[in-house]
Amino acid sequence: MKTLAAVSAVLGFTLALIGGGTYVAPASTESSPEFVSPSFGSHIALAETVIDHAEVVEQYCVRCHNDRRMTGNMSLEHFDVSAPEQNAELSEKMIRKLRAEMMPPPGVRRPAGDTLLSLVLALESSMDAAAEANPNPGGRSFQRLNQAEYGRSIRELLALEIDAGDYLPLDTKSANFDNIADAQMLSPMLLDSYFRAAAEISRLAVGDPNVLPSSKTYTNGGYVSQWDRVEGAPFGTRGGLSVIHTFPADGDYVFKMAFEHTTTGGFFGGTSRDEQIEISIDGERVGLHWVDRFMNVSDPNGVNMQTEPIFVRAGPRRVSAAFLRQAEGPMEDLVSPHEWSLSDRQIGVSGYGVTALAHLKDLAITGPHEPTGVSETPSRRQVFSCRPLTPEEAPLCAEEIISRLGPQAFRRPLTEGDLEGLMSFYELGFADGGFELGVRTAIEAMLASPDFVFRLEEAPSGVQAGESYAISDIDLASRLSFFLWGAPPDAELLTAAEQGQLSEESGLTMQVRRMLTDSRAEALGTRFASQWLRLEDLGEVHPDRLLFPDFYQQLADAMLRETELFFNGLVREDRSALELYSADYMYLNEALA
Template sequence: MRRIGANHFGRAGLMASLLALAATGALHSAQTPSTPPHLALTFNDKAALSMIEDYCASCHNGIDEAGSLSFDDLRGDDIPQGRRTEIWEAILRKVSQDEMPPHSKRQPSPEMRAAFVRWVAAGRDAFAAAHPDPGRATLRRLNRVEYAAAVRDLLALDVDVSRELPQDNSGYGFDNIADVLSVSPTLVERYVAVGTKVARLATGIDRPRASVASYIVPKDGSTMNSGRPAYNERMTEDLPPASRGGGIMNFYARAAGDYDVVGWLNANTNNESDRLPQDRVSARVRLGAGAHRIGMAFRRDVAPDESVQFLRNNLDAVPLPVNKPVMLPLYVLVDGRRAATLMVPSYRLSDRYAQQNFPRDVMEIDVAGPTAITGAQDTPSRRRIFTCHPADAAQEDGCARQILGRLAWRAYRRATTPDDLSPLLHAYRDERAASGQFERGIEAGVAALLVSPHFLFQAESDPAGGVPGTVHPVADRDLATRLSLFLWSSLPDETLLRLAETHQLHRPDVLAAQAMRMLDDPRAKALTQHFAGQWLYLRNLDQQRPDTDIFPQFDTRLRGAMAAETELFFAHLVKTNGSLLDFLSSDYTFLNQRLAEHYGIPGVRGTAMRKVALDPRWGRGGLLGQASILTVTSYGNHTSVVKRGKWVLENLLSSPPPPPPPDVPALKTTHDGKLLSAREQLELHRADPACAACHVRMDPIGFAMENYDAIGARRTMDAGQVIDAGATLPDGTRFAGLPGLRNILLARKDQFTQAFTEKLMTYALGRGIIAGDRPQIRAIARMAQADNFRIRTVIRGIVLSDAFRLRKVPAGAAQMTLNTTTLNTATLNTNGGSLRP
């Protein structure tokens, strides 16, 4: 028997300690907060080490090092002394989740496992409470989404500039992780270019030259299950209820004036790209400076000529007789109101495909202009920036200081100093002198602010003379930034900043109240878009390309409805403070007609998404019944048992399988000339012992979802065989189908709650989870369970956690003071130079 540490003792001592009943209520399980009396055994360090010796050390030792872990150096006083915390937390997670010892090995009794889990968890929780560890302090750049939102809120500029910046890297599943948000000279140049453009848009000084903004209407020409052509349906709830086809775009008018809205009409097909003069329709509209929604759609009450030909993605159309087209009204819409009505023929005879008629639809919308500028350029951005207007040159410097000082207060998320304003005023004064215009100088100052390190980075302060490694409360101003980036992906508003300035925000009651206020604000949609979008892989939905030969019912409207269902589901839970368990199993979802028909659910009409009560017979409810999740965990032409099983383990249980070994062979789809089902393919694959170890955990979960195809529709057959959705977990538990899987997950609701908390805390902190965070995660999960698993209880717990409210003083070079040299002053040239290109 291999010895573990100096406090090892024999099996007799272990059994003796296990015979005593626990008398304390202080010990609590990481997996189950309340332990049945017959499992409430006491434990101590010697018993714990003896259990590890008997059940773990044969694999996790200095020779074998299974999983790159050796327990040879573990000691009985590790936990109270705070040593080897990562190893003890790893042991706790694996044992509490019943993953270790492997089910092929000898197992401890349920009593022994429960007692061990309680002992380790209680010790780790007690140490963490006495020695809070907020983790390594890092300097974090705003990612491109946060930068765009900050620009929007700072300057009241309704323009999304995120697409003009490079894609950010991701770590731990999210793109707001400090360690991967690097800065390069190329990225700095992009920030300079974007900042200059934004300053010009916001100040609106230049008389804009006419330009064209284009929007390609998403369309793939497929038909609905009912056989109705897609062009004959209302495309989005943003268009009038009695409309069909068309599309809508966001447009920012730099100046008030006349603009030409041009529509390019075509057939409902991807193949016909030739344009004829009669394909172009145009209307002139007058727009005020600022953001607008520009759209085009046909009036629905005039039926199109259904005898015309429409294509999906092929050229094998049958020639149809040439009939006289009907004239249809085409609406031009501005901000939800009809600005013009154009009369166009219901179809056109294609010159490309002789004797074939194609129904009209809008394939592209262009907005050109302004062709004439009218009136003063009064925009929300100008009102936000120009809070004073100097009457003469003597007042200009003071007005510039007021304008840039107030903007810097919001942009830098704190009170500003003369040193903060100096580079901004240098930029203002140089441009004012060069151009002779006060507003030009302000434009240069705004551009300099938008590329300042104080704006681009989340830089936090430490107490003067702080000793490296010591822990202190996060300054109120930094706490405001943490909270706003977490819940809004943007800047703190004035309410948060005022509370920070008066040193109230650090109070737990005030901090919790502000978090709840912010969740009720429309800006909290960022939590859905950026946290849920990455946690649930919704961002991957746009990249999915289902094979339309296999899935002809898949189209852009179905894709959009899939995403909307999951986004609305998540947002509803946040808004109503719903139960986390609804993610696993719910009796409702959000559908429109398109998605309801895909699911085979009757009684839902129209394009608008709405909450729908579910009948259990429909096989929906919870995340795993939603087509978005089922689609992003599939391939373009078939389902993936492995991807679906892995997704559940990673995202719902925080128990990912190890990465696959190199050169994994592809699954064999046929054997002896026979087409194999997914189950048969994986049975062949698991014949390799190197593959079986991981697949034994993933595959049962994936098999339970095999009654849903690669775009989430119900099915009963695969490869000509009736699908068997039964499965067996490694511990021998048998279940069948999605209902059985839901029951398995609900039985592990504590594990799911901790997994959700871990994901959300990772996103909130902008770093990976460390051992010091896990006691807090367990505590938050217990709080949530006591409050019926409400989602806002988890959010409140994270905001009030030590990890969120405390900061460790970094050592040496890591303690960084921001200045303009951080971003290459030669490039930014903020110290007296011009930012004009």
């Protein structure tokens, strides 16, 4: 609950900043009207009668919550109403119960008038004043990049899309959030994962003409319906898979396809004749193959097919393996087809009258075989901002590249020691394989550095253990960007931090407003709201296929995306958070409509 309350407070501050006026914290002696219970009445002036709050607690609370009865496992027998901050935990419990009208319980005599409102306001005022006089922001252990933050950091730094789950283990969660520092464990296996990721990602970013063949498999879940075209695939196709795959080098690649089969091992969709599957790269057809409808899992190759080697250039490419659409419009079936095309794996297999189409299950991309080099890619353009024409220019060019990428990776200005250390790694790589290998080795050192993996914050000099202090603007920039964007700070935010603008309310407000209008702020929906509302649990909801044959994966994805868009709309348009309950509008696509 502490975590959720803290996150909600930050979100509330963010929502307030995008409003029309400047954010002003409420005075500690007042209670915000939106939190006043309806039965207490609106936020009006209290009666002028002096109320003895100690007497109220003694008369209406202590008779149950005393040392002898200990109702609710709490005693108010020695509670000092005039100094509730001396027992803050107990005071907070009282405030919550009074605000929720849970105490005194129903059926028990209650004080008349606004006595309870007066009591809860007095408790809140004293607690707020004590917190203001002696702020306690709590401690902060080390924090590392989780999977989502790691992937976004790589994208911002190297213009390279990766699936961090390919390199890093699952994140531990607390209160369903995966970015809670106290829950983030550190182990030798995890450190090894970061080192291995640094090596493989730097190789992907720069390219390696001597890379060995490897295989990557993309899977279609059995709940995915394959009646229609999938997003990214060429028009005129249906079903299959369409993915962005990063090819490490120019060379020949083999595309292997596995198809869905029936419960008895036969090819699913065997009653549909003349099925063809198309392989395309960036929308251009590179292969077209007839599908053998008589395949069986007992065959030497099972229900699988593969292409001949196909030459593909390095870099991120849209790879699609999809069936050619054979017909449009209604089907002349004995029964109306369900939205989930694979709701029954046996119907229509051994007879006719029910359409059962072929389904692609897996697409594996293997290669490169006989690599010929590395073409220009977005990540190479991001890295190589200069090219040495002579051996003497190589160190200067490498230093320029490292001086530009280093502050982005470490999320702070580079020190002389940082630069010297990274240049030493460049020299090691240069000695082994020349300029590009040297730059790649320096990038690998950046990604393996604690300054990249961990979100380190240094206390000012002279601060004693347990003493509160204001964090630096540089550290605040990282906190802001990872909360609002789920990504590292950009150049403008870092510049503002270096100039000390984030320490001023006007500078902080300006940056937060700018960040909320940036497209990267969609992370508030896909990251914060998704975990807060447990939207990822939709992936675990699979109703019985025979009872609900029209529930399929694309529909579940649309439900999740609708909630993300709705939440981002609340933030973007500065609407009330209560519209999560009361809104009379929603976001729809064809599947959800």
